[in-house]
Amino acid sequence: MANVTLQDVRKVYPNGFEAIYPCSFEVPDGEFVVLVGPSGCGKSTLLRMVAGLEPITEGDLSIGARIVNDVDPADRNIAMVFQNYALYPHMTVAKNMGYGLKNRGTSKAEIDKKVRAAAEMLNLSDYLDRRPSQLSGGQRQRVAMGRAIVREPDLFLFDEPLSNLDAKLRNQMRIEVRALQRRLGVTSMYVTHDQVEAMTMADRIIVMNAGRIEQIGTPGEIYGRPASTFVASFMGAPPMNLLNGMAGDGAVRLDGGEQVPHAPVNGHAGALMVGIRPEDVLLSEAGDLAFNVHIVEELGALRLLHGEVGGQAFSVSVAKDQNAQVGQTRLSVKPSSVHLFDAAEGRRL
Amino acid sequence: MKRTTFRNPWLPILLLSPQLAIIAVFFYWPAGYALQTSFYLQDPFGFGSTFVGAENYTRLTSSANYQDALTFTIVFTLLVTFFSLAIALLLAVKADKVLRGARTYRTLLMWVYAIAPPVAGLMGVMLFDQSRGNLTQLFQALGWDYTLGVNYWDTAVAMIVVSVWKQIPVNFIFFLSGLQAIPRSVHEAAMIDNRSGMSRFWDVTFPLLAPTGFFLLIINITYALFDTFGIIDTLVKGEPGNNPMTLVYRVFVDGFRGGDLGGSSAQSVVLMVLVLILTIVQFRFLERRIHYT
Numbered sequence: 001m002a003n004v005t006l007q008d009v010r011k012v013y014p015n016g017f018e019a020i021y022p023c024s025f026e027v028p029d030g031e032f033v034v035l036v037g038p039s040g041c042g043k044s045t046l047l048r049m050v051a052g053l054e055p056i057t058e059g060d061l062s063i064g065a066r067i068v069n070d071v072d073p074a075d076r077n078i079a080m081v082f083q084n085y086a087l088y089p090h091m092t093v094a095k096n097m098g099y100g101l102k103n104r105g106t107s108k109a110e111i112d113k114k115v116r117a118a119a120e121m122l123n124l125s126d127y128l129d130r131r132p133s134q135l136s137g138g139q140r141q142r143v144a145m146g147r148a149i150v151r152e153p154d155l156f157l158f159d160e161p162l163s164n165l166d167a168k169l170r171n172q173m174r175i176e177v178r179a180l181q182r183r184l185g186v187t188s189m190y191v192t193h194d195q196v197e198a199m200t201m202a203d204r205i206i207v208m209n210a211g212r213i214e215q216i217g218t219p220g221e222i223y224g225r226p227a228s229t230f231v232a233s234f235m236g237a238p239p240m241n242l243l244n245g246m247a248g249d250g251a252v253r254l255d256g257g258e259q260v261p262h263a264p265v266n267g268h269a270g271a272l273m274v275g276i277r278p279e280d281v282l283l284s285e286a287g288d289l290a291f292n293v294h295i296v297e298e299l300g301a302l303r304l305l306h307g308e309v310g311g312q313a314f315s316v317s318v319a320k321d322q323n324a325q326v327g328q329t330r331l332s333v334k335p336s337s338v339h340l341f342d343a344a345e346g347r348r349l
Numbered sequence: 350m351k352r353t354t355f356r357n358p359w360l361p362i363l364l365l366s367p368q369l370a371i372i373a374v375f376f377y378w379p380a381g382y383a384l385q386t387s388f389y390l391q392d393p394f395g396f397g398s399t400f401v402g403a404e405n406y407t408r409l410t411s412s413a414n415y416q417d418a419l420t421f422t423i424v425f426t427l428l429v430t431f432f433s434l435a436i437a438l439l440l441a442v443k444a445d446k447v448l449r450g451a452r453t454y455r456t457l458l459m460w461v462y463a464i465a466p467p468v469a470g471l472m473g474v475m476l477f478d479q480s481r482g483n484l485t486q487l488f489q490a491l492g493w494d495y496t497l498g499v500n501y502w503d504t505a506v507a508m509i510v511v512s513v514w515k516q517i518p519v520n521f522i523f524f525l526s527g528l529q530a531i532p533r534s535v536h537e538a539a540m541i542d543n544r545s546g547m548s549r550f551w552d553v554t555f556p557l558l559a560p561t562g563f564f565l566l567i568i569n570i571t572y573a574l575f576d577t578f579g580i581i582d583t584l585v586k587g588e589p590g591n592n593p594m595t596l597v598y599r600v601f602v603d604g605f606r607g608g609d610l611g612g613s614s615a616q617s618v619v620l621m622v623l624v625l626i627l628t629i630v631q632f633r634f635l636e637r638r639i640h641y642t
């Protein structure tokens with residue numbers, strides 16, 4: 001087991017593209033960290049640098065107490081699960097799982113024992129003699145997991161391992177992967193662009209955007225106190241409502257004119273962004289903000305109302321038992337649920 | 350695949366007929382004729398022929414010249430196939446390292462495929478040219494009295510080198526595309542599983558190239574057996590003399606230089622059977638056995 005430390009790690013591709021701006025963070029021993037962000041933000045690049053598949057341009061990467069910048073991937077004692085599983089098509093399931101051990105000089109009997117144990121854990125015992133082409137997508141995914149487990153690595157690296165599975169299987173595997181990681185207690189870095197995976201699996205989430213880390217925090221912190229408008233709108237479905245406003249005299253007014261209650265102004269003044277999550281408002285005739293509902297979306301358990309507040313787009317989610325129609329209504333905002341962001345940079349105030 | 354149905358039953362036959370005509374005129378008719386001729390002894394002056402049964406065939410088994418050509422053909426085929434595959438694979442592996450992702454280079458290399466074989470063949474002949482060839486001069490500078498077309502072994506070396514040379518680009522392109530079809534992540538998974546690049550190659554890359562390799566094996570054997578005719582003819586210039594010869598070239602020499610049409614037909618029938626066997630091997634065993642997905 002080991003912790004992972006990145007110290008000012010930077011990545012510039014040979015074509016001059018800066019994929020990762022210098023970044024530092026630490027993953028403590030046994031933690032499950034999820035890297036999340038939009039496509040092309042550099043998640044895979046970061047993970048591949050940790051794996052040793054991509055050279056580090058600048059900075060230090062350590063796994064355990066050892067700086068591993070120049071250590072061969074095979075010597076980092078890591079295991080990686082790829083999006084397309086990357087199984088060896090010409091080897092049986094058992095050979096696929098045992099290949100890494102074989103190259104480390106583990107004895108045949110020992111390999112066999114470990115492969116069987118991993119197969120048992122993953123319900124693959126009946127498939128050990130099959131080739132990957134004779135397995136379903138979910139089974140291949142398990143084999144890829146098994147290949148990672150048998151090596152008893154210090155660190156698991158996952159690059160969107162579930163994104164080739166259908167929605168139902170993905171939910172099931174999500175739980176299994178997490179349970180397995182808890183049981184084995186192996187430090188893990190998991191890349192995804194699915195925010196549900198990020199929220200449900202992570203001990204801590206690292207939100208990335210365009211080669212930079214936007215925020216690091218527990219799922220609760222990321223959702224409850226987003227560090228920027230980017231995080232606020234990336235995490236959460238539907239995303240947080242962001243409205244242009246103006247602070248002054250200890251109060252915040254929306255550009256439409258109305259005053260926002262419960263805004264933590266703290267002496268800020270000037271233009272800013274007001275963030276309110278769709279579920280943090282209540283429909284009430286006595287509310288503080290006028291809300292003009294254009295569309296009602298039925299989601300079963302929830303109902304989404306899309307419309308505008310002070311001329312700016314706004315969405316509200318209400319429980320299914322609450323009455324809602326198109327037209328004018330008013331909203332009251334729950335206390336301490338108003339987020340303020342810097343208008344220019346989008347940083348949290 | 351979508352099945353097309355024709356209303357008029359003659360239309361498909363009409364559409365196929367040019368192809369069928371070509372096959373009939375250039376393959377079945379000569380093949381049938383050769384089969385027939387192989388049972389006759391031709392008068393050397395073309396005044397008719399006598400039916401001799403299987404004598405042309407039995408004559409082959411006892412002919413020392415034919416045995417020599419057979420031995421040489423086997424050695425020649427093995428060497429040409431082995432070296433053209435091995436060198437092409439080596440080059441393809443090196444190129445693949447550089448080319449991953451770089452499409453422009455790959456397109457450039459495709460041009461080599463289009464241009465190289467005839468040019469390479471001609472250049473090879475020029476390099477081995479008796480009076481001006483660079484290789485000949487090099488050999489002579491090294492103290493090897495190299496005499497193409499006179500010394501059996503010297504001619505054999507030239508045949509093998511030029512044949513290998515001419516075939517490398519074709520093999521190279523097939524190997525390269527085979528290598529590029531292996532997903533990058535499979536290589537990467539292997540890098541995490543195995544430190545040694547050499548052993549990764551034999552454990553992962555090579556087996557995944559096997560379908561390409563077996564296909565090329567058949568292609569190369571066929572090439573060495575039959576398509577090297579032009580190279581050999583250029584080097585030997587129709588003068589059998591003391592020079593080594595492949596079976597195909599012997600068919601030509603015996604038939605058209607020696608006037609023994611019956612014997613040469615028997616030889617070509619033997620070769621046809623060989624091609625048939627190779628084709629069956631390819632379809633029956635290799636094509637079926639070596640696909641993983």
Ligand SMILES: Nc1ncnc2c1ncn2[C@@H]1O[C@H](COP(=O)(O)OP(=O)(O)OP(=O)(O)O)[C@@H](O)[C@H]1O
Pocket residue numbers: 013014015017019037038039040041042043044045046193
């Ligand atoms: N070899 C390379 N050379 C140059 N640029 C590259 C290279 N590989 C990736 N990039 C660029 O680096 C950026 C980050 O790529 P990366 O694969 O890390 O994204 P990602 O966050 O994993 O995206 P996705 O969710 O789509 O997998 C992208 O803009 C990509 O175009």
Ligand SMILES: [Mg+2]
Pocket residue numbers: 043044045159
């Ligand atoms: Mg990626």
